[in-house]
Amino acid sequence: MELKKFCKRLEEVKKLKLPENEFSIFGSGPLAVRGIRNSKDIDIIVKYKLWKELIKKYLVINKRGGFIKIGEIEIHKGWKPWFNNTNKLINGSDIFNCIRFVKLEKVIEWKKKFNREKDKKDIELINKYLKNATKKNI
Numbered sequence: 001m002e003l004k005k006f007c008k009r010l011e012e013v014k015k016l017k018l019p020e021n022e023f024s025i026f027g028s029g030p031l032a033v034r035g036i037r038n039s040k041d042i043d044i045i046v047k048y049k050l051w052k053e054l055i056k057k058y059l060v061i062n063k064r065g066g067f068i069k070i071g072e073i074e075i076h077k078g079w080k081p082w083f084n085n086t087n088k089l090i091n092g093s094d095i096f097n098c099i100r101f102v103k104l105e106k107v108i109e110w111k112k113k114f115n116r117e118k119d120k121k122d123i124e125l126i127n128k129y130l131k132n133a134t135k136k137n138i
Contacts, residue, residue: 006032009042009072010099016070022050024093024100026079030107031122033096036129041072045086045102051077082110104130 010033013025025033027043046054054075058068068075078086083106093100104126111119111126 003032003035003038006039006042009039010097012071012073013042013044013099016073018044018046019050020098020100022047022090023075024090024102026076026089026102026107026110028122030094030101030104031126033101034104034129036125037122041074044073044075045079045089046075046077047087047090048077051075079110082113 006029023044023046025042026045027041028037028039029042031037032039054068058070058075060066061069066077078084079089083089089102089106090100092106093102094104095101108123108126111123
């Protein structure tokens with residue numbers, strides 16, 4: 001997804017009117033918002049209280065522990081088995097344009113655990129981005 005399409009997806013997220021401190025974008029979203037690489041969809045993790053509210057309104061698809069799919073947005077109650085503390089991931093997120101994105105360090109941690117070929121490539125891209133960001137701050 002090119003940046004323009006990603007920004008449209010972010011507008012779709014905003015239309016859901018989720019409480020800003022109750023969710024964070026994970027998966028490839030933290031890469032896309034920084035221009036590291038494109039993203040095909042948006043994965044959101046939510047705190048338990050919000051999850052309970054959402055499952056009253058939306059159908060839960062039973063796959064990988066269950067998620068809600070709204071267009072190109074997938075809402076997850078957590079990111080297990082890789083991370084057990086969803087609240088910590090959300091609370092420690094970076095914020096871009098009033099939307100939380102899981103920190104790149106956590107994305108790297110997840111991608112190392114999942115260890116698919118695309119994850120290895122993403123880790124290289126993230127490390128390159130972080131290295132360049134560090135150089136700019138010196």
